Amino acid sequence: MRKLFSTIEFKGVSLKNRIVMSPMCMYSCEQRDGKITPFHMTHYVSRAVGQVGLIITEATAVQPEGRISPQDLGIWNDGHVEGLKKLNEQIHTYGAKTGIQLAHAGRKAEVDSDIYAPSPLAFDESYKTPVEMTTGDIENTVEAFKNGARRARQANFDIIELHGAHGYLISQFLSPLTNKRTDAYGGNRENRFRFLREIIAAVYSEWGERPLFIRLSTDEYHEAGNTLEDYLYFANQLKALGVDLIDCSSGGVVPISIKPYPGYQVKRCETIKKETSIATGAVGLIINGPQAEEILQNERADLIFIGRTLLRNPYWARVAAEEIRYQIEAPKQYIRGWK
Numbered sequence: 001m002r003k004l005f006s007t008i009e010f011k012g013v014s015l016k017n018r019i020v021m022s023p024m025c026m027y028s029c030e031q032r033d034g035k036i037t038p039f040h041m042t043h044y045v046s047r048a049v050g051q052v053g054l055i056i057t058e059a060t061a062v063q064p065e066g067r068i069s070p071q072d073l074g075i076w077n078d079g080h081v082e083g084l085k086k087l088n089e090q091i092h093t094y095g096a097k098t099g100i101q102l103a104h105a106g107r108k109a110e111v112d113s114d115i116y117a118p119s120p121l122a123f124d125e126s127y128k129t130p131v132e133m134t135t136g137d138i139e140n141t142v143e144a145f146k147n148g149a150r151r152a153r154q155a156n157f158d159i160i161e162l163h164g165a166h167g168y169l170i171s172q173f174l175s176p177l178t179n180k181r182t183d184a185y186g187g188n189r190e191n192r193f194r195f196l197r198e199i200i201a202a203v204y205s206e207w208g209e210r211p212l213f214i215r216l217s218t219d220e221y222h223e224a225g226n227t228l229e230d231y232l233y234f235a236n237q238l239k240a241l242g243v244d245l246i247d248c249s250s251g252g253v254v255p256i257s258i259k260p261y262p263g264y265q266v267k268r269c270e271t272i273k274k275e276t277s278i279a280t281g282a283v284g285l286i287i288n289g290p291q292a293e294e295i296l297q298n299e300r301a302d303l304i305f306i307g308r309t310l311l312r313n314p315y316w317a318r319v320a321a322e323e324i325r326y327q328i329e330a331p332k333q334y335i336r337g338w339k
């Protein structure tokens with residue numbers, strides 16, 4: 001048995017294999033209304049036909065001012081549910097499970113309106129200076145995540161992933177590089193974690209006993225940023241809150257360029273899994289079957305998130321299987337051409 005093609009269950013949701021389509025913004029809502037377009041249907045559904053186990057949508061904004069770009073997907077009003085529901089229906093037809101990445105870009109939002117963040121610090125000179133969030137703004141944003149969770153349930157998603165990475169809003173609260181608040185939401189790491197803690201409670205109040213993942217930037221590549229020890233603290237908190245998996249990414253908190261290499265984020269993913277025994281997802285230049293299988297067999301992660309490789313080839317699961325001498329079932333329409 002190859003572990004890459006073994007099943008795994010999260011709170012009653014069973015994935016047929018360990019391959020996850022990593023959330024990737026497609027900037028394709030030309031109408032700027034956050035709604036699913038024919039492109040999104042083709043894009044996500046073709047990866048389901050390609051035998052990906054779990055498909056996570058691109059960052060989907062819980063508030064319009066939290067969009068990374070005006071063309072982002074959204075879930076900030078009830079009108080978004082219908083398109084997302086149709087998307088899920090189609091993906092489910094081909095045996096994949098679905099996740100939605102609930103997101104708010106905070107100071108990295110590129111929209112026409114004012115933008116918001118824990119502290120009034122621009123990401124760099126090309127970005128607007130954000131408005132410092134009041135406690136009222138914080139409450140509204142937590143409520144927006146809660147409403148996003150309700151709509152995700154109504155649209156039949158199997159899993160929610162919170163976008164807590166890459167220097168977007170949740171990540172901005174977690175990091176001492178971007179959170180300079182002096183109230184209960186800033187200062188020590190317990191306070192910096194408060195915003196995320198409140199979001200998780202609000203999400204669970206609508207989402208119930210369904211799986212919840214979170215993506216974190218487990219390395220901020222800055223000496224004054226959160227350390228690995230801080231991330232182990234956050235991971236323990238998340239585990240205690242019943243979060244099912246940490247999707248271990250890195251970077252994006254402050255403008256620092258990094259030089260990625262195959263598996264460059266796996267080390268921290270492995271440490272978090274081993275030290276806290278929460279399930280983890282590995283991501284970042286995982287490009288072939290043997291590499292993915294090694295990570296799983298050596299218990300360095302529970303899921304393998306694939307980004308750009310799946311953009312290049314929606315049928316990557318089949319290629320990865322072949323590389324580790326394993327045969328996966330073809331979608332019934334493709335049986336004659338699959339082997």
Ligand code: FNR
Pocket residue numbers: 022023024025026058059101163165166215249283284285286305306307308309
């Ligand atoms: C991304 N990535 C990303 N991450 C995320 O959490 N939410 C998102 O919406 C996006 N959007 C996005 C768009 C595009 C075009 C790319 C290429 C990437 C990051 C992505 O999920 C993944 O973590 C990285 O690409 C690293 O994995 P790969 O591509 O090396 O497999």
